Amino acid sequence: MKAIFIVLLSLLPLLGLAQGSQHQLSTHILNISTGAPAPGVTVRLEKFDSAKKAWTTIDEKKTDAAGRIGNFLPAVGNPGNTGIYKLTFLTQPYFEAQKQASFYPYIDVVFEIKDGAHYHVPITLSPFGYSTYRGS
Template sequence: MKKRIYLFAAAVLVSILTAFGQTKEYQLSSHILDINQGQPAPGVRITLSKQDKDAQWTVVDEKLTDKDGRVKDFLERDGNDHAGIYKLTYHVAPYFEAQKQSTFYPFIEVVFEIRDNNHYHVPITLSPYGYSTYRGS
């Protein structure tokens, strides 16, 4: 009986350690704050593209903002060097359409450069007729 208890406890401990050991880290995140509503913008599609040596854009990933208006998991830290010029395209027209709100911007493109292995956070504050962006933390 004691042997079964020890084996069960060991199996539980191994599964817990394995689960925590597999936490992935990401180099890039974004956030959209709808300043017209005073709240995050959930369900907005964001496309991440990278510029190649010929100045052509290649889509790297595409995600939807979560209930907090965030995408936390662009560019997994997997040992690859992610240096380069990137573009985040925020597809905001459907977001405003769902609110029965017209907008001047069908989409917003923010171009930036990753130069090192640090974390990059690119948020935007959004309204139907304006936006602002900055490098966050």
């Protein structure tokens, strides 16, 4: 019984169940023209510095095979994550790799983190359109 419990605990990060307590921000991309996730898309996270009136790069990652990035903004011991952020989805290389024309070379999504809650900011994507929302 103890061995089964240990195995289940080791699988939690793979299931995405443990990330909410360790990271405050996640995203994913669903390509709605294919109905499949968009793997390998670079996503840059920036924070707006109101004193400098400029964006500062915080991190840059690629979406995994499921089109997800679950580990932006460590939440543990970091109460200073409030502020205005921007996720930049670099979509042109993704569509070029598929030999598909597209309209948006990149997509900026600007949002505000106001508290310590988990924020999930995904996009649905097609070569000539996109949509975003605050997920859970």
